[in-house]
Amino acid sequence: xxxxxxxxxxxxxxxxxxxxxxxxxxxxxxxxxxxxxxxxxxxxxxxxxxxxxxxxxxxxxxxxxxxxxxxxxxxxxxxxxxxxxxxxxxxxxxxxxxxxxxxxxxxxxxxxxxxxxxxxxxxxxxxxxxxxxxxxxxxxxxxxxxxxxxxxxxxxxxxxxxxxxxxxxxxxxxxxxxxxxxxxxxxxxxxxxxxxxxxxxxxxxxxxxxxxxxxxxxxxxxxxxxxxxxxxxxxxxxxxxxxxxxxxxxxxxxxxxxxxxxxxx
Numbered sequence: 001x002x003x004x005x006x007x008x009x010x011x012x013x014x015x016x017x018x019x020x021x022x023x024x025x026x027x028x029x030x031x032x033x034x035x036x037x038x039x040x041x042x043x044x045x046x047x048x049x050x051x052x053x054x055x056x057x058x059x060x061x062x063x064x065x066x067x068x069x070x071x072x073x074x075x076x077x078x079x080x081x082x083x084x085x086x087x088x089x090x091x092x093x094x095x096x097x098x099x100x101x102x103x104x105x106x107x108x109x110x111x112x113x114x115x116x117x118x119x120x121x122x123x124x125x126x127x128x129x130x131x132x133x134x135x136x137x138x139x140x141x142x143x144x145x146x147x148x149x150x151x152x153x154x155x156x157x158x159x160x161x162x163x164x165x166x167x168x169x170x171x172x173x174x175x176x177x178x179x180x181x182x183x184x185x186x187x188x189x190x191x192x193x194x195x196x197x198x199x200x201x202x203x204x205x206x207x208x209x210x211x212x213x214x215x216x217x218x219x220x221x222x223x224x225x226x227x228x229x230x231x232x233x234x235x236x237x238x239x240x241x242x243x244x245x246x247x248x249x250x251x252x253x254x255x256x257x258x259x260x261x262x263x264x265x
Contacts, residue, residue: 007208038210054170067166215244
């Protein structure tokens, strides 16, 4: 069952329009590479923010103020980059409880425990009875970078990046903000949404649109198995990937447009 307010799945025409709009704004090479990675590899925002140069390219030695590089064929995404991980101490997130689940047995024991404490006059705090939070440890995955447009975008971006600063380190962030620092997941989320919604005028598009568009294309467009989509997405459970088995928006639009009634009421 789909969730309300899910990120929009872009059509090929909308994606092409987005790329054209990016060229009309500042830093087109960087922004094109950002969008290509999002839509062609399906990375989460946090994963993109944590990417380092060494993840996508091998740097050559610096000679006469110049630096060569060679793109990698495989993006080996470390488990530490994935959702919920505190990679590189740059993406620490706080967890806020919204729901608590108990089994019937655990709930009965909890009630008896509270009754005993209340009779003894003990101070009772709700948070003392919350079940332990299960932490997501992340999952590593290898993603082939064989898409031509993706490789061209990375080539152009890295060429400009190294020309401006040949002394970069392989462990430096792949993408930098306008101020020259690494992106936080929140800042990158806002930036990707800005490009799609305001620059390209695509309603309901967000930082998650690239990921949803890729998964939808793999399952519906390419007719690949959910297992393949799960592996690319880095989902722990296939049930999470099954969300992307929903028909794409274009299918719904076509169905409603040709509903079979030609009269006007």
